[in-house]
Amino acid sequence: MIELKNVSKVFESGEKQVTAVQDVNLTVEKGDIYGVIGFSGAGKSTLLRCVNLLEKPTTGKVVVNGRDLTAISSTKLREARKKISMVFQHFNLLESKKVYDNIAFPLRLAGEDKPTIKNRVDQLLEFVGLSEQAEKYPDQLSGGQKQRVGIARALATSPDILLCDEATSALDPQTTASILELLKRINREYKITILIITHEMQVIRDVCQKVAVMENGKIIEQGSIFDVFSNPQTKTAQNFVSSVMNDRIPKSILHLLENDSRHIYRVTFVGDSTGYPLLSQVAKRFHVEVNVLHGQITELQDIPFGNLIIELQGKEDEIRRAQLYINQSVQLQEVLADAN
Ligand SMILES: Nc1ncnc2c1ncn2[C@@H]1O[C@H](COP(=O)(O)OP(=O)(O)O)[C@@H](O)[C@H]1O
Ligand SMILES: [Mg+2]
Structure with a gap:
């Protein structure tokens, strides 16, 4: 045209x-x-x-x-x-x-x-x-x-x-x-x-x-x-x-990152995966607490789109397993360990 x-x-x-x-x-x-x-x-x-x-x-x-x-x-x-x-x-x-x-x-x-x-x-x-x-x-x-x-x-x-x-x-x-x-x-x-x-x-x-x-x-x-x-x-x-998109990490949360022992991630969900309770599954399967710090689920062109900042709390090896599990899941697009 x-x-x-x-x-x-x-x-x-x-x-x-x-x-x-x-x-x-x-x-x-x-x-x-x-x-x-x-x-x-x-x-x-x-x-x-x-x-x-x-x-x-x-x-x-x-x-x-x-x-x-x-x-x-x-x-x-x-x-x-x-x-x-x-x-x-x-x-x-x-x-x-x-x-x-x-x-x-x-x-x-x-x-x-x-x-x-x-x-x-x-x-x-x-x-x-x-x-x-x-x-x-x-x-x-x-x-x-x-x-x-x-x-x-x-x-x-x-x-x-x-x-x-x-x-x-x-x-x-x-x-x-x-x-x-x-x-x-x-x-x-x-x-x-x-x-x-x-x-x-x-x-x-x-x-x-x-x-x-x-x-x-x-x-x-x-x-x-x-x-x-x-x-x-x-x-x-x-x-x-x-x-x-309100996807910037608020200062109050960036501040938490100064503490090296905290595990904070950005999780991006697309389409059907926004309706799937991945994070509560993770909390049940592994000995970790999932703490949602910030984020939203919106729609782009009628497709649900979620962007969350989460913290995983627990023992190092459990956190690693949970992290792998989330990463393997088809529902997960991206996890950035440094949350930035
Ligand atoms: N008639 C013109 N004569 C000289 N420079 C122009 C003219 N129209 C636009 N420019 C220059 O071209 C550049 C782009 O302008 P413009 O297309 O209006 O940008 P935008 O709409 O993105 O603000 C600017 O640097 C502007 O100063
Ligand atoms: Mg113009």
């Missing part, structure tokens, strides 16, 4: 050259909700703008629906862009126009007739839950309502692809959740492919199926949400994952 092939973007600002995007390869399949995460300045917005050629890549190809957008005429490009819509962090609404007219705007540009426009706008207002607000102006709306207008406007021309640039970054957590729900509904009901860029890992966790981590213009890691969240490879991905 969207294929970026060796895409780079270099900005010339005076004497200086800034490489905002560097040799990026990215494939977004039809129907995906794909997230790109990175810190501010990583090159995310530039990358997103390369997808619809708002930013022309310095090198590389942008293939959308099998068409190389870097190689077609400007007329053809305008045509192709109609199927790619954008949603912005600060909504970019026309302040002097009512909600209704903001949503009607792209349809008027496309030369649709009045009854068609009314039909479509009413339908979209209903879909985003703003039927009552049609006659209001943007400054009479909350942030969440403004973003719903932005989203309805983006959907007006029935796009195949929705590009979201930090669409929830200006919103409070509750409003963010409701906008993310709306994006999921759009993906499900209208079968629209969604590419989201954000610096908020919880957005990625809650709505995306796949993720790429971007740093200094490059994609340094990518994969399914489950793979990246359960086993992040790079330091940056690990930090992003930690920011939402």
